[in-house]
Amino acid sequence: MEFIDLATQQKRIIEKIETNIKTILQHGKYIMGPEVYVLEETLSKYVSTKYTVSCASGTDALLMALMAYNIGQGDAVFTTPFTFFATAEVISLLGATPMFVDIDPDTFNIDPQKLEHAIRQLSRQAPGNTLRPRAVIAVDLFGLTADYDAIHAITQKYQVALIEDAAQSFGADYKNRKACSFGDIACTSFFPAKPLGCYGDGGMCFTNDSQIEAKLKSIRVHGQGDHKYDNVRIGINGRLDTLQAAILLAKFEIFAEEIKLRQEVALRYEKLLSPISTLKTPSVPEGYRSAWAQYSILAQNTKQRKALQDALDQGQIPTAIYYPKPLHLQEAFSFLPYSSGDFPICENVAQRIFSLPMHPYLKLEDQEKIAQTLRSAV
């Protein structure tokens, strides 16, 4: 059994992938070839945002988004401590300060009430406050979007930028809108294991603001101005490879169907696992549809989690822990003034959570075996 089965997917579209790659070998436009622009337009339509700027990874998408707002020294950027490292890494990379906010215990996403409290505290002209609130990076963890109605109201009120880290949620819905359409800039990743993945690294920024689009495009190529050797700002080399764009175009043809299949897999898990009283299955609030990048459940405690993972492992069922260590407890962030106990919900979840195999091609028999193994082990 695979944790994420990319081979079955490849079998379905191998001919299209080979054709697309051959086309590129023939036209030779390896950098910013026509496929890159077709992909940008295709995904722009799918998400319903005016502009898309493809780039080399989800991390670059986040970095470019912060750079588009000139975020740096003295700026506070609010985010969740329960995410992949890159979300907060880019904040520090630019010399800005990550400010963590605890999560909602059911969705595992940033808690809007706590977010507002944190921004309000920093907005006060108190003597110790040397940082300015500048942006929020909300993360759509495991494919479930954050609560954008609530978060957007807060970022509007405090006049800070809202960036959606949609690395895990491409294809998800929130109140009839697609993930990647929230905030001032949304960022996704095409890392192979994400809901829409390429065969390498890739990413994309989405925005409805033409000035931001222009800045992102400039930042993507060394801060380019009017022509190739005119540089108007500091940027990066953040382009998406033409080959990766071509692979994404092939995969996108079956993407909507795959998102549906993921719903079916998740629904079957819910039916099989929710009767197991000591486990907590994922909560999907009314009006949300997850992209199910991961199917993550909560054990009662670390000891039970270990026992369950061991039992699954013995049955050759792969599992993973996203994420075992909250960001505020990472050594890399030890220069920040955080310690254990600061974000109790996040810390508790990190001790109990683990993820089961999840992909569009997961078979009912495999899910039944997983459920049976969990039932006998609890």
Ligand SMILES: *Cc1c(COP(=O)(O)O)cnc(C)c1O
């Ligand atoms: C994967 C991921 C990223 C980084 O994307 P890359 O393409 O690997 O650089 C950022 N944030 C979150 C939440 C992710 O899951």
